[in-house]
Amino acid sequence: MNIGILGGTNLATNLGNKFIARGMNVAFGVREGFSTRKVEWRILKMHNHNVLNYAEVISNSDVVIICCENEFLPVVCKYIKEYSSPDMLIVDSTNGVNDESVVCNTTLIRQETGHQHVFKAFNNLGLDYPKSDPLELIKETYFCGDDTKDKLVVKKLIELIGFKAIDAGTIKNAPLLEAVYHLSKEISTAKAGDCHFRLMSV
Numbered sequence: 001m002n003i004g005i006l007g008g009t010n011l012a013t014n015l016g017n018k019f020i021a022r023g024m025n026v027a028f029g030v031r032e033g034f035s036t037r038k039v040e041w042r043i044l045k046m047h048n049h050n051v052l053n054y055a056e057v058i059s060n061s062d063v064v065i066i067c068c069e070n071e072f073l074p075v076v077c078k079y080i081k082e083y084s085s086p087d088m089l090i091v092d093s094t095n096g097v098n099d100e101s102v103v104c105n106t107t108l109i110r111q112e113t114g115h116q117h118v119f120k121a122f123n124n125l126g127l128d129y130p131k132s133d134p135l136e137l138i139k140e141t142y143f144c145g146d147d148t149k150d151k152l153v154v155k156k157l158i159e160l161i162g163f164k165a166i167d168a169g170t171i172k173n174a175p176l177l178e179a180v181y182h183l184s185k186e187i188s189t190a191k192a193g194d195c196h197f198r199l200m201s202v
Contacts (some may be wrong), residue, residue, distance in 0.1 A: 004061030006066030029057030119145035
């Protein structure tokens, strides 16, 4: 299975390195003009891991994980619409703005690409992960989507890199997952420290 990670963020390199450590084929897709001078990107290139443009990565991936900043999401959607295959799985790991008048990023991706196999996962980590979790206390991530067979694939990918996969239902719940993230950020701001939610069964 070929995994493409789109975005030049900390989350992108972290998830990518976790999959590489588990023996997966990973390519990183970055925007035109992106600088790979940061240490983590230089290390990836030094070890001959593919750091390519969006189109090349999307064209050759079975699963694409979107980890880009919001300002680049429209460009990513454009390339997905043009270069993705109908069977490709798209995992949205981003969070939209905290504004009720704006659709969540997962909804935007579905609308702009017309793609049917879109899932939400890893968004509780945030694009700055693992800086937001220096003690590595986050051991779970929520995911949602509609296709039962493909959801199992997403679940296995989450578990492969060491996270507990918590099924949050169908894709209509994607805005709720973004809301959970925004709430954690609001609490973190009030407490002047990073706060995260943990699901407990009683």
